[in-house]
C-alpha cells in the first residue's frame with residue numbers, strides 16, 4: 001500500500017524527523033493503518049478539497065519509542081494512528097480557518113487549538129475514531145507555569 005488516501009502517502013503518515021534523527025522504527029501495524037486511512041479519508045481529504053491545495057502534516061503515526069522520545073502522552077491518539085497535526089505552512093488557509101471549517105463541517109473525535117494566539121493556533125491537532133464514537137470535542141492548549149493545560153472551547 002503506497003497511499004492512505006488520494007493525497008496522503010503511507011510514507012508521510014509514518015515520517016518523523018525525530019525518528020529519523022534517533023534511528024527509531026516507526027512502523028504502523030495493519031490496525032494503525034486502517035485508523036490512518038479513516039482520518040485521511042474522512043478529515044484530511046474533505047479539508048484539502050475545501051482549501052484547494054496541499055496541507056502540511058507535521059506529525060501523524062507515532063510508535064511507542066518515538067512517542068517516548070518526544071515526551072508525548074502515553075494515551076496519545078497519534079500512537080493509534082487516529083490523530084494528525086496539521087499546519088498552514090503552504091498558505092492555502094490559516095490554521096484558524098481550517099479549525100473553524102472542520103468544526104462546522106466534519107465529524108471528528110477531538111480537535112485541539114494548539115497554543116498560538118486567540119487569532120491563530122500554532123498548529124491544529126485533529127483526531128478521528130469512528131462515525132459513531134467521535135466526540136466532536138474542541139480543546140485549546142495553553143501553557144501555565146511551564147505546564148501544558150487544556151480548556152474546552
Ligand SMILES: [Zn+2]
Nearest residue numbers: 083084085125
Ligand atoms: Zn497532535
